[in-house]
Amino acid sequence: MRVLDSHLHLWDPELLEYDWLEGPLAFRFADTELEHARLEHATTEKSVFVQAETVEDRFLDEVRWVTTMAEPLGIVGIVAGARLDRGSDTVAHLDGLAAEPLVVGVRHNLQGEPDGLAVSAAFVTGARDVAQRGWSFDACVRADQLPEIARLAGAIPELRMVLDHLGKPAVGTAAEPLAPTSEWVRDLDELARHPEVFCKLSGLPGEAAGDWDAGQLVPFLDAAADAFGPERLMWGSDWPVSVIGPAEEGDPHAPADGSPTYQYTARSRWADAVAAWAADRGHGVDAIMWAxxxxxxRTDARPTVFTDPAPRRRGILGWLRG
Incomplete structure (x- = not known):
């Protein structure tokens, strides 16, 4: 099975600043750590890096840092961080990103933003500029924000957009699963009416706080397939955000107090669960997991980028700023 992970994060708090990291996530997750989290059943594995919400003035530095690791890690595209409501500053930032050959799209993380921002005049103008550059937009939103994203899609029908994490519905836990709500299904269906909007099968293990099983999440995968059709679904790991939870059985490093920890096999388990679901439903495993x-x-049309890996650790802060 070949796998193109559509939603991979990397970060290093020693090199870039992140205001949101805490607990088991407040450590380095980069090249070495990813090599230990490779997918067990993938014959070929590539990834798209999605911005990890470093502080705003380091968005371009993040792109440059990830580019240094792209070739050996199999990263074929970068979804860069961008604020789309900054007017001329947004244009200047997008111009800077245009010089980076691996950039395929941008993400303005909307899940913590106030209602109405995504359909404000400033945001729509910035998003329209993204579309004109031929890039895509990753929409990371809460379930209650789905109608707003549908309005954005209606305002810019030419914008290729992908919904991250199925809109983050409440899924419960393995022991106490929740069914999809009628409101979430309705709003997902409405968003899917826009033909340029896709959906990532990602993030659900994180919404379950790492306490999940495949059967619990199948109804949400089915709802996404019913709304978008299998031709507009793509698998994403949301690594390492979605691999934090109760210690896995046999973990010799499990915290004695039972607190959440890194789950070593969770990335592979999520890939296997979605692939098995797709096969069972006859949806086309290769389409959802790769194509x-x-x-x-548009990673099949991206140029190969070779970079000097020497700055990866020592002196990288000065190199990024340069």
């Missing part, structure tokens, strides 16, 4: 993401992000 749809390749087509959406």
């Amino acid at each position: 749809n993401a390749e087509s959406f992000y």
